[in-house]
Amino acid sequence: MSDSGQDQQHPQYKDDRQLVNQLLMGEASDYHLAELARLMIRYDGFPGARDIQSDLQKALARWQLTEAELFAKTRAIHQRGDVYRGLGRAREDWS
Numbered sequence: 582m583s584d585s586g587q588d589q590q591h592p593q594y595k596d597d598r599q600l601v602n603q604l605l606m607g608e609a610s611d612y613h614l615a616e617l618a619r620l621m622i623r624y625d626g627f628p629g630a631r632d633i634q635s636d637l638q639k640a641l642a643r644w645q646l647t648e649a650e651l652f653a654k655t656r657a658i659h660q661r662g663d664v665y666r667g668l669g670r671a672r673e674d675w676s
Contacts, residue, residue, distance in 0.1 A: 601637065
């Protein structure tokens with residue numbers, strides 16, 4: 582039986598770490614807000630990547646938003662159009 586208390590490494594950790602670093606330094610653009618929300622969903626309850634989880638909260642605080650405000654803003658962003666258009670992404674990556 583495996584130890585369920587042991588942290589896991591997320592398969593997208595390396596790419597996500599780079600993006601989180603950008604979020605910590607960037608402005609609250611539509612793209613950055615959408616990415617912050619997507620990563621918060623991805624890492625919610627994930628047993629590991631504590632540094633990413635902590636830094637996502639720091640980005641949220643830096644932009645003076647609550648999680649509910651972030652999700653409300655990103656719902657509006659996605660309703661207006663494709664925030665990922667022109668970025669070379671064929672689809673959104675929510676996994």
